[in-house]
Amino acid sequence: MDAVIKKFMPPSAYMEKPVTDRPTEAEAEAAVRTLLRWTGDNPDREGLVDTPKRVVKAYREMFGGYDKCPAEELGRTFEEVAGYDDLVLVKDITFHSHCEHHMVPIIGKAHVGYLPDGKVVGLSKIARVVDIFAQRLQTQEAMTAQIAGVIQDVLNPRGVAVMVEAEHMCMAMRGIRKEGSTTLTSTFTGVFKDTPEEQVRFVTMVRGGRG
Numbered sequence: 001m002d003a004v005i006k007k008f009m010p011p012s013a014y015m016e017k018p019v020t021d022r023p024t025e026a027e028a029e030a031a032v033r034t035l036l037r038w039t040g041d042n043p044d045r046e047g048l049v050d051t052p053k054r055v056v057k058a059y060r061e062m063f064g065g066y067d068k069c070p071a072e073e074l075g076r077t078f079e080e081v082a083g084y085d086d087l088v089l090v091k092d093i094t095f096h097s098h099c100e101h102h103m104v105p106i107i108g109k110a111h112v113g114y115l116p117d118g119k120v121v122g123l124s125k126i127a128r129v130v131d132i133f134a135q136r137l138q139t140q141e142a143m144t145a146q147i148a149g150v151i152q153d154v155l156n157p158r159g160v161a162v163m164v165e166a167e168h169m170c171m172a173m174r175g176i177r178k179e180g181s182t183t184l185t186s187t188f189t190g191v192f193k194d195t196p197e198e199q200v201r202f203v204t205m206v207r208g209g210r211g
């Protein structure tokens, strides 16, 4: 377990350049002032004087995932589930993330399923894992694989299925400007990877069918 936690605890393989020497709040606020000037506005006008402070505070919250360990969230499991060993699916987990290319929002939903092997985890912990990875700079592909990877490694279930559907604001607000387009990604491990019928069952249940 320790080795597993280490693997997912920042700095980890999931953060290419983990920062160990963070700038001070004052330095971060100065950077926001520079960006305000870069937009063409005046950081000294009344409406903007407190903005650097607010932005830095908001960043702490929106990027809080760098200070949390997803493997730890999954550490507490329950074995008393009356022999239940079929699919557990937590769907429509809403999340807000930021793309690592433009640092603008990715807004979407994650659907996470697993086939337990003797133990289950609290349902809220699945949503917490989604949030931790969402609150880092991301690509949708990496985030999907990370959610599946940590659940597979820590719970060691018979299989994990993760589907993420999201809208990327960098494609809506700028650049190609395609509003409303959704990107879908999925990762399957174990039984889900090996058995196409299990993948179909997962997708059917995500889409609201009985599976």
Ligand SMILES: Nc1nc2c(ncn2[C@@H]2O[C@H](COP(=O)(O)OP(=O)(O)OP(=O)(O)O)[C@@H](O)[C@H]2O)c(=O)[nH]1
Pocket: 099, 100, 101, 138, 139, 140, 141, 168, 170, 171, 174, 175, 176
């Ligand atoms: N694969 C993947 N691409 C993403 C994700 N989020 C944003 N992107 C894309 O990352 C790419 C970055 O492309 P670049 O050409 O380096 O940057 P850019 O000039 O800002 O690109 P445009 O958005 O096409 O204007 C863009 O095509 C984005 O749409 C993601 O989660 N996954």
Ligand SMILES: [Zn+2]
Pocket: 099, 100, 101, 102, 103, 104, 168, 170, 171
């Ligand atoms: Zn982007």
